[in-house]
Each structure stands twice: as structure tokens, then as C-alpha cells.
Amino acid sequence: MVVGSVWDAVGNTPLIAIESLSRLSGCEIYGKAEFLNPGGSVKDRAAKGIIAKAEQEGRLKPGGTIVEGTAGNTGIGIATLAAGRGYKTIISMPDNQAQEKYDLLCALGADVRTVPAVPFSNPNHFFHAAKRIAEETPGAFWANQFENTSNGDMHYSSTGPEIWAQTGGRIDTFVAAVGSSGTMSGVSRFLKERQPTVRTVVADPFGSGIFCHVRDGKLETQGSSVTEGIGIMRLTANYLAAKIDDAIRVNDEQMLDMLYYLAKYEGLVVGTSAALNVYAAFSLALRQKGSGKIFVTMLCDHGSRYASRVFNPSWLESRGLKPQPERIRELAG
Numbered sequence: 001m002v003v004g005s006v007w008d009a010v011g012n013t014p015l016i017a018i019e020s021l022s023r024l025s026g027c028e029i030y031g032k033a034e035f036l037n038p039g040g041s042v043k044d045r046a047a048k049g050i051i052a053k054a055e056q057e058g059r060l061k062p063g064g065t066i067v068e069g070t071a072g073n074t075g076i077g078i079a080t081l082a083a084g085r086g087y088k089t090i091i092s093m094p095d096n097q098a099q100e101k102y103d104l105l106c107a108l109g110a111d112v113r114t115v116p117a118v119p120f121s122n123p124n125h126f127f128h129a130a131k132r133i134a135e136e137t138p139g140a141f142w143a144n145q146f147e148n149t150s151n152g153d154m155h156y157s158s159t160g161p162e163i164w165a166q167t168g169g170r171i172d173t174f175v176a177a178v179g180s181s182g183t184m185s186g187v188s189r190f191l192k193e194r195q196p197t198v199r200t201v202v203a204d205p206f207g208s209g210i211f212c213h214v215r216d217g218k219l220e221t222q223g224s225s226v227t228e229g230i231g232i233m234r235l236t237a238n239y240l241a242a243k244i245d246d247a248i249r250v251n252d253e254q255m256l257d258m259l260y261y262l263a264k265y266e267g268l269v270v271g272t273s274a275a276l277n278v279y280a281a282f283s284l285a286l287r288q289k290g291s292g293k294i295f296v297t298m299l300c301d302h303g304s305r306y307a308s309r310v311f312n313p314s315w316l317e318s319r320g321l322k323p324q325p326e327r328i329r330e331l332a333g
Contacts, residue, residue, distance in 0.1 A: 006038045006084050010048045011158045013037060015166040015296065020265050021282050024332035026290035029281055031299040032163065035270065039073075039080035040104075041301035042159075043145075046182045047077035049154025050143045051085070060141045065090060068143040069130030071179070071229035072101030073301055078143060079108035090137065092130040094118075097228055098306045120234055145180045152238040155186025163187065163296055164194055172293040173199040175248075175281040177230040177273050178210055181239035183298060188243040202247040203280030203297075205231045205255070210239070214247035226252050226310070226319065227272040229300075248280045252321060255279055259303070259310060261325035269303035272310060286331060 003009050013036050018029045034042035054060035065088040066078055075091035082089045089110040093102070094117040105112045115129045122128075127146065134142035145151050163171060174191055178184050188200040204211035206223030208231025213219050225231060232239075259275035262268040270278075277297040285295050309315045316322065 009038045010044045025285035027285040028294045030296045035302040039077040041073040043073040043077040045154050046151040049150045053150035065140040067134040067140050069126040072097050074145050079110040092126045094126050100305050146236040151182030152185030155183050156190050160187045160190025173295045175201045175297040177203045179230045185238040185242040192243045199245045203277050209233045211247045211249045230273045250276045250279050256323040257327045260323040261328040270299050271301040274299040
């Protein structure tokens, strides 16, 4: 396949069969290889949808500046696509993310401005900082991935149809973590329109309130997580548009076991959100063991983006974490 630019290379990612987990569960488990997008993550889709809509509406002018608050991947996606379209980018980020993300953004020419990692209610939160930067910068456009429904609409028009076609319309369950909630919003709406019986399940880390909100309508949480870019303690516009049936919570130990399992036994070196997604999909498949049901989840980005952390024994030891991938096999009994 030949495409005209990086812009045209976003999407149409393969669906990869996770063969060993499929055998262990007696179901079909697939991961959508979003790390093969040009910016290296699922957030390239959100970036493309947001930029395209802003251009269409005249809110983003030639030579303009795109401002975004992000944990990293959306910023990388925006900077990747902006480079080829002549836009400047200013990225507001919390100061506790993997160093690889900051380095990539700088390589892409982004103006990276870090802020303390604080709760959303704090005016110094990266979201509020991005809004202020956009207001103070002449000719700037604030992408606002959390409340901009162009994010979810891009997944409705691309990711959802791709999954439906790749499974021949046979998908039974879609599983995905949420941050801005764009992926779940768009994919769940598309799949439910095609087949209302498709189950849509949020995979949620500790420290996020979405699990409790889905289960009992309360935005409550407990604990914390080393995952980056997922989990949230507020209801975004994209989340409110999603069609969600259930939620499952995954802790760091479980996520890391799957992270190392996928690398060792499947050759899939993925990031923390992808490992959390796959753990959730596998757990749900085991509840219907031997049924042959089809589970699809998102491989959000590549693990190289987190090498200095989750693949660093010293970093893991400092947090009392010791991945044991063999425990994944034990789950199947």
C-alpha cells in the first residue's frame, strides 16, 4: 500500500490474533495494532479527527498553532500530523510521565511545557494549563481531546468500521480502557448500531473512577496505578456519548504480568494501557471459557515508549513490583 503522506497513513491497522490466550480461553482474542499508526499510538486517530474538523470549520488556520493538554500520546499524534501540515504545537504535560514521551515530542518540534501532576480540581492541572495557553497565544487552536467529540467521531468513522469488517461482523465483546474516552465512544456507538448485542466493557485501572461509575453510577475510586494516559476522575463529553455495558478493574500486578507475558510468548511489546486491555479481555474470555466467543481490544501503543520504567528492573523494584508472566497461564487453570 502506498499513501500520499503521514496523514493518510493513520488507521487501517491490522487485527492481531493473540494465539496463546485464545487457546487458553477457548475463545478468539484479538488486539487492534494501534502502535502501527505513524505516531505510534491510537491517539493518532483522535489527532486526525480533531485537526480535520478544526480545518473544516475554519478554527485552525494555515501556519496556526495547536495547543493540547495530554499525558503524551495525543500530543505526539498531534505533533506528528501537524509537522506535515505546517502547524506549530504547544503541549502541556504532567511532569511524571515516561521520559521517552518528552523526548519524542521535542524531536517532533513541539514546545513542551510541563506542569506538576495534580488533581483536575487544581488550576495547575495540565488540562487547565492548556486552555490558558491557547487563550494567551495568538492564532492558537485548543484541541481539547477530552471534550471535543471529533475525537470519538473519528473512532466511529474509522476504528469501529475496521473492527466490524475485520471480524466479519462476528465480534461479541469490545474491551478498552478510557482516558478521554474517544475510542470507547466511537467504537461502542458504531458496534451497537450494527449489532446491539455486542458487549462493550471498560477496562479500568485503580485510581480511576470509571469502574464505579459504570457499575453503580458513582464517580469513586481507590488506590492508584503506574499506567499512563488512562483512567480518569471526571465524565468527559466523549465518555457521556459512549454506549457501555460493563466495566472490569485491573491492578498493576495483573497488568505487568500480562505486559511481560505478551512480550515473552507473543512477541508483542506493548505499553501499559494495552497490557491492561488484554488482561481484561482475557479475564472476560475465561468467564466464557470454551465458548468460541470473539473478544477485541486495543493495543494502544508500543512498549518502547515506557522502556525506562516498566522494562527497567530498578524502577519496578522501587515500586515493589515484580512481574511474573507465568501467572497468566495459571489463570486458565
